Amino acid sequence: MAQEIERKFLVKGDFKPEAYQSIRITQGYLSSVPERTVRVRIKGEQGFLTIKGKGNHSGISRYEWEKEITLNEAEELLQLCEPGVIDKIRYLVKSGKHTFEVDEFHGENEGLVMAEIELETENENFTKPAWLDKEVTGDNRYYNAMLTKYPYTKW
Template identity: 45%
Template sequence: MGVEIERKFLVDHAMWQKLDKPPGVHYQQGYIVSDENCTVRIRVTDAHGFITLKGRTSGITRSEYEYEIPVADGLEMLKKFAKNGTEKIRYRIPLGGFTWEVDEFLSDNEGLLIAEIELKSENDKFEKPEWITRDVTDDMRYANSNLATLPYREWPENK
C-alpha cells in the first residue's frame, strides 16, 4: 500500500531569497477529482508526467499511489479533464537525511512559499532549516487541491 506522511510549513521570504539553492523544476498540476475522501491529480514537468491518487488524511498520513505517465498524455489529461489546478516551481533541499520540497507558487497563488517534508513515520524527528516559519500541516487552505479552488491571492487577508 502506498502511504504519504507529510508535514507542511511556511517559508520566510527574505531568508529564502538569500539561500543558495539548486535549480527548481516547473510543475503544472490539475485535479480531476478533489474531495475529502479522494484526490486524483495530474502533474507535468518538462520531462515527466504523473497521475496520483490520494486518500483521506488521518493525522499526517494518507494513502497515495503515484504512477509515471507520458508527458504528452499528462498535458492532454490536464486540458481535457482537470477542473482546476496550480502552477509552481519546486526546489529540493536535502538536510539531515530528509529532503525538503519547497514550492514557490505562481499565477493566482503567487507570493506563497510552502515547504514540505515527507517522513517515514509520524514520530520521525527532523531538523528544521532556519527559513522555516509556521507549521500549516493542519490548515487545509494550504493543501494544493484547495489552493486550486481558492487561490492564495483570493484569501480575505491577502486582498
C-alpha cells in the same frame, strides 16, 4: 497500501541559496473531493497521475499512489481537469538527512511559499532550517487541491 507521511510549513526568508535543484510543476485535479484527490502533474518533461486518500486525524499520513504517464497523456488529461491550475517551481533543499521540497507558487497563488518534508514515521525528528516558519500540516487551505478552488491571492 502506500502511505505518505508528510508535514507542511510556510517559509520565511531566503532558502534558494541552499537549493540544489529546481523544476517547474503544473498540475490540475480530475477529482478534488477530500476523500480522494486524483491529480495530473507535469514535472519538467514528465507526466504523472496521482491518487491520494483522505488524511488521518493529524493530517500527516494518507494513502498515495502514483504512476508515471507520458507527457502527451498528462497534457491531454489536464484538459479534463476541474477549473484552476497549480503553477509552481519546486526547489529541493537538504536539511540534515532529509530533503525539503519548497514550492514557490505563481499565478493565482503568487506569494505563497511552502515547504514539505516526507518522513518515515509521524514522530520522526528532523532538522528545521532557519527559513522554516509556521506549520500548516492538516490546514486544508494549503492543500494544492484547495488552492485550485480558493487561490492564495483571494484570501
